[in-house]
Amino acid sequence: MTTSVSAALTEAEVDILRRDFPALQQEVNGHPLAYLDSSATSQKPTAVLDAERDFYEHANAAVHRGAHTLAVTATELFENARANVAAFVGADADELVWTSNATEALNLVAYSMSNASLDRAADPRVRLGAGDEIVVTEMEHHANLVPWQGLAARTGATLRYIPLADDGSLRMDAAAAVVGRHTRILAFSHVSNVLGAVTPVSDLVALARSVGAITVLDAVQSVPHLPVDVKALGVDFAAFSGHKMLGPLGIGALYGRRELLEALPPFLTGGSMITTVTMETAGYLPPPQRFEAGTQRIAQVIGLSAAVDYLRAVGMERVEAREAELGQALVEGLAAIPGIRLIGPTADARRVGLASFVVDGVHSHDVGQYLDELGIAVRVGHHCAQPLHRRFGIAATTRASCALYTTTEEIERFLDGMRGVRAFFGADREVVSR
Amino acid sequence: MSGLGALYQDLILDHSRQRHGESEPKSADASSHEINTSCGDELTVRVHLAADGQTVESISWNGDGCAISQASVSMLHDLTPGLPPAELFARIDAFREMMRSRGSVEGDPEVLGDAVALAGASKYVARVKCAMLGWVALENALKQLSTTSS
Numbered sequence: 001m002t003t004s005v006s007a008a009l010t011e012a013e014v015d016i017l018r019r020d021f022p023a024l025q026q027e028v029n030g031h032p033l034a035y036l037d038s039s040a041t042s043q044k045p046t047a048v049l050d051a052e053r054d055f056y057e058h059a060n061a062a063v064h065r066g067a068h069t070l071a072v073t074a075t076e077l078f079e080n081a082r083a084n085v086a087a088f089v090g091a092d093a094d095e096l097v098w099t100s101n102a103t104e105a106l107n108l109v110a111y112s113m114s115n116a117s118l119d120r121a122a123d124p125r126v127r128l129g130a131g132d133e134i135v136v137t138e139m140e141h142h143a144n145l146v147p148w149q150g151l152a153a154r155t156g157a158t159l160r161y162i163p164l165a166d167d168g169s170l171r172m173d174a175a176a177a178v179v180g181r182h183t184r185i186l187a188f189s190h191v192s193n194v195l196g197a198v199t200p201v202s203d204l205v206a207l208a209r210s211v212g213a214i215t216v217l218d219a220v221q222s223v224p225h226l227p228v229d230v231k232a233l234g235v236d237f238a239a240f241s242g243h244k245m246l247g248p249l250g251i252g253a254l255y256g257r258r259e260l261l262e263a264l265p266p267f268l269t270g271g272s273m274i275t276t277v278t279m280e281t282a283g284y285l286p287p288p289q290r291f292e293a294g295t296q297r298i299a300q301v302i303g304l305s306a307a308v309d310y311l312r313a314v315g316m317e318r319v320e321a322r323e324a325e326l327g328q329a330l331v332e333g334l335a336a337i338p339g340i341r342l343i344g345p346t347a348d349a350r351r352v353g354l355a356s357f358v359v360d361g362v363h364s365h366d367v368g369q370y371l372d373e374l375g376i377a378v379r380v381g382h383h384c385a386q387p388l389h390r391r392f393g394i395a396a397t398t399r400a401s402c403a404l405y406t407t408t409e410e411i412e413r414f415l416d417g418m419r420g421v422r423a424f425f426g427a428d429r430e431v432v433s434r
Numbered sequence: 435m436s437g438l439g440a441l442y443q444d445l446i447l448d449h450s451r452q453r454h455g456e457s458e459p460k461s462a463d464a465s466s467h468e469i470n471t472s473c474g475d476e477l478t479v480r481v482h483l484a485a486d487g488q489t490v491e492s493i494s495w496n497g498d499g500c501a502i503s504q505a506s507v508s509m510l511h512d513l514t515p516g517l518p519p520a521e522l523f524a525r526i527d528a529f530r531e532m533m534r535s536r537g538s539v540e541g542d543p544e545v546l547g548d549a550v551a552l553a554g555a556s557k558y559v560a561r562v563k564c565a566m567l568g569w570v571a572l573e574n575a576l577k578q579l580s581t582t583s584s
Contacts, residue, residue: 362501363475363499363500363501363504364473364500365473365475365499365500365501365502365564366442366500366501366502369438369558369561373437373438380473381472381473382473386474389474395473395475395476395498396473425442425447425450425501426447426451
């Protein structure tokens with residue numbers, strides 16, 4: 001864990017770096033866009049857009065094949081990008097597998113283990129069967145829940161979960177009872193996409209190690225917002241998406257500890273991942289190529305590498321410190337408005353710039369519509385985390401989420417908007433009739 | 435806020451707060467439960483037939499949703515008493531046509547009652563599903579009725 005002592009990005013610095021993001025320069029419904037939906041997808045700086053365009057204009061070719069100059073250049077750019085993105089999260093280049101997004105990365109682990117479980121000769125560490133247990137948490141995004149449900153169903157393993165406390169924190173007391181000698185996989189989020197709080201990774205990793213379980217970290221909401229070092233965290237696998245960290249859509253990555261990646265059979269098969277193929281059988285390349293079948297997303301990989309350069313130049317410690325301030329401003333501002341209930345930890349929890357809440361008497365869809373009219377973009381609904389919402393007895397929340405380009409003025413405009421929502425819908429004067 | 439005013443007309447806000455036909459779950463001649471998968475909203479609509487077995491005496495419903503979905507099913511409730519299923523199918527089709535028109539079809543108050551106020555919502559593509567939720571639930575419940583009676 002990095003304990004941040006760096007100074008937060010200043011408002012003046014944010015004002016300057018915002019100029020790098022063309023999408024932030026527009027008006028929506030007659031107001032300057034206040035984009036508070038970065039946890040769904042971030043906006044992209046010109047450097048990322050240029051990197052993709054530059055590749056298509058000067059180096060477009062398939063990688064790992066062909067002897068011509070463009071193919072060699074493309075391969076070099078592709079593998080340099082892998083090393084760059086891997087280093088950004090503290091991994092070695094050969095431990096980073098390209099996927100289309102974090103969802104595919106998590107499915108890769110689940111389906112590769114599923115395939116291993118069908119093969120008696122496969123490494124026992126990645127095989128599951130009846131009597132084995134997979135443990136997740138009650139806060140998980142569907143992407144880190146549904147693949148494990150499927151793996152359990154296909155292998156006969158049992159899926160269990162660590163429950164949430166009323167304040168949205170993980171019940172670590174219960175975790176010690178749920179994770180036991182039958183636990184083979186412990187999959188959890190680094191930062192919940194609804195709660196915004198940072199999970200105590202070291203405690204969960206220690207628990208998993210004490211029973212020999214594999215840890216899988218959904219880092220999709222942490223990598224864009226705070227320094228992440230997968231080796232320092234000690235997790236076995238970690239998944240993240242490029243489009244949430246200023247990078248292009250359609251590219252994500254899986255980090256896997258080398259010896260475990262080597263133990264895993266492939267998920268997707270086809271070209272570029274094989275050694276020798278006969279009409280009957282095929283041999284597979286070592287990781288990471290083993291998991292990268294088909295023509296790769298080269299332009300997106302190069303764009304993601306440019307995004308990593310951008311984030312590194314700003315400094316992730318400074319981003320984290322800035323977002324902690326914005327998160328606190330969101331939490332405190334919302335708490336001061338009557339009829340709003342924040343979901344998740346409030347006091348002093350280490351958090352990113354994100355807050356989800358319910359508005360008494362007004363549905364989140366209507367809140368989102370009202371804010372959109374003011375040029376403010378937020379997310380509404382269940383945010384792909386239905387069990388979490390059910391845990392709090394609600395179907396939907398409104399979520400405001402920040403990135404390094406979010407200004408204090410945008411937060412203030414959002415809070416101003418929130419002060420008017422209940423009056424507009426008549427929720428401040430009437431008792432809801434039943 | 436002219437855009438918002440057109441979407442959330444007073445009539446819609448009134449129906450969303452004074453909801454007609456909302457009730458606890460109870461026995462019915464047919465019912466259907468619908469989910470808006472994009473937001474998780476849920477609605478159950480129940481059909482209660484008149485003694486003649488040929489016309490709808492009333493509908494009742496329960497569920498959780500936005501102002502648009504709640505107002506829409508409340509308005510639907512007011513339309514239904516005394517109508518045979520065939521007539522209700524026609525009105526549901528008329529409502530669907532209006533909601534899919536992106537603001538180009540106004541809707542006939544004789545056919546749709548207060549629900550013509552939702553014509554403004556048809557310009558908001560993301561909200562069409564909200565408005566349709568109760569109507570689709572009624573349509574599916576009525577279909578069950580015709581299956582069981584035939």
